[in-house]
Amino acid sequence: MAAVLLSLVVVGLVSLAVINREEISQLSTTFDALKRHQDMSTSVDALEHDQDDMRKLSNNVDALKCNLEKERSRTNGLEQRLREIETCPKGYTMRREICYKAYNTESTFNEAAVTWREDGGTLAMPRDDETNAFLMSLYKSVHDKAFFWFGLRDQREEGNWEWVDGSALGMYNSWAPGQPNNYGDNEDCAYYSRYPSLEDTWAAADCKNRLRFICQVVPGTSYNRTIS
Known part of the structure; x- marks a missing residue:
């Protein structure tokens, strides 16, 4: 009788062990599924x-x-503006951001002023060598x-030579020997001399003389100086 009971106990324990293993396996499967679901949810959140x-x-x-x-x-727009600013009037040549033109037309000093005002400038001012x-x-x-x-002129005050923009002559000049001498008390405007003994120097003459300029x-920049 005792042997029979022992056998029944053993069979019951074996069955219980089998059932526990199945439950554990199911739980493990469920856990793995939940973990995969959680991983997928995390991936979806990351994707979003x-x-x-x-x-x-x-x-x-x-x-x-x-x-x-x-x-x-x-x-x-700035480039266009820069091109407009940097462009010289027709016939002018640029040097150091200033445009110059030698006119092959004879005019008095004051008549020349009409031309340079129309061009928006002045008579040339050679301030350095x-x-x-x-x-x-x-x-x-x-x-x-x-x-x-x-x-260059001293029309405002005799002997006080100044540039046509109103600034003083300064230290630099290229006067010919003996110039300016105010011959006849009316030589108030400067010009480039081409006399053989005074070639490529400055000299003074009556402003009413007709010379090129x-x-x-x-x-x-626009200048609107009045030559008096």
Whole structure:
């Protein structure tokens, strides 16, 4: 009898063990399924987050494109303005951001002022040796033997030579020996001399004389001086 009971107990324990293993296996399977579901949910959340980031990035790219287009438009406008500013009037030659022209037309000093005012400039002002040399080469290309007015005078006060923009003559000059001598008390305007003994130097003459002349223009700047 005891043997029979022991056998029944053993069979019951074996059955219980089998049932526990099945339950454990089912629980493990369920846990694995839940874990996969959780992983999928995490992946979906990450994907949705990435999509939000992509939408934000796309919006930023569109904004950058809009700003770039505005900058291009502004740059084109500035470049156009710069071209307008840097362009010399017809027939002028640029040097150091100033445009110059030697006119092959004879005029009094005051008549020449009409021309340079129409061009928006002044008579040329050679304030240094390099500019002076450039102006000489410029007028020689127009007429090698002619005299040319440039923008220096003492019309306001005898002996007080000033440029036509109202500034003082300063330290630099290229007067010929003995010039200016105010011969006849009426030599108040400066010109480039072509006399053999005074060639390529400055001299003074009556402003009513009719000589050729050299104008200068600063692009984008207009002068409205009155020659008195």
